[in-house]
Amino acid sequence: MSRKENNTAGILAGLLAGAAAGVILGMLYAPEEGKETRKKIKTKANDLREEAKNKYGEVSEKVKDQYGNISSTFKETANNVAHTVKDGYDKYKDQIVSKTSDIVKDVETGLNDLKR
Template identity: 65%
Template sequence: MAKGKNNAGILAGLLAGAAAGVIVGMLYAPEEGKATRKKLKAKANDLKDLAKEKCGDVSERVKDQYSVFASQAKDTYGKVSDSVKEGFDKYKDQAAEKAKKVVKDIESELDSLK
């Protein structure tokens, strides 16, 4: 998880740095205000599109990792569930046998008291 957060932070930093660099470069360029504003708008749209694309890529990777994790969790749950059922059945049978023995012992003690 930390690796994904780190990559997202790096991506955000790169995009912010690129945007700042473009804006500063445009503002100091020797062009008319109208042309500069037009270029700034175009660059902002390019950066917005790039950010959407990268966000989509990250989203797809997260979905893929979620699918892998969910599959592993289901497998683990199935194994644990099966193990618990087996243990329950085993100890249930043992407890039933011991209970039958106790009942027989009590009955024989009661018969001997008669």
Template identity: 85%
Template sequence: MSKKNNTAGVLAGLLAGAAAGVILGMLYAPEEGKETRKKIKTKANDIKDQAVNKYDEVSEKVKDQYSNISSTFKETANTVAHTVKDGYDKYKDQIVSKTADVVKNVESELNDLKQ
């Protein structure tokens, strides 16, 4: 996840740098103020649209990854639960069987003592 956070940070930095470069370039260009402001507004809208598109793209990837992780977690939890239940059932049956054997042995010993 660290690389993805770094990628998002680098992308944000690049977009901010590009925006600053475009705006500074337009401000120093030899054009009328009205035309320069129009170009700045157009470029700002373009950059905003790019940022929104990138946000939507990254957001969709995060949702997909969350869904995959969630599904994997649920599958793993189910597997663990079934394994624990199977182990419990196996050992429970063994304990019941051994306990029955012990009871039989004790009863047999008691019967032998009574005679």
């Protein structure tokens, strides 16, 4: 995860924790029955849990998309490098074979001249 995503996740977690703490403190100090307060806390906790799940899903999708983009870019780059290396190998291989053939012909010519 990138630094920006870590910061975003940290800020999101802080906001959710702050919101939860604020809601709970507000309810605890509200002049209502304990049963009603517990019901409201439970409802708010469920709401916050759902919101956290939704935010997690959003962040998770963004990370998956970025991973997919990075992965496909890496594969494409690796393929390009492989083709470049293969093309270079083929080019220089052909040149070496050609030069070697020329050298063999020169040596054979030289040996034939020496035999005469």
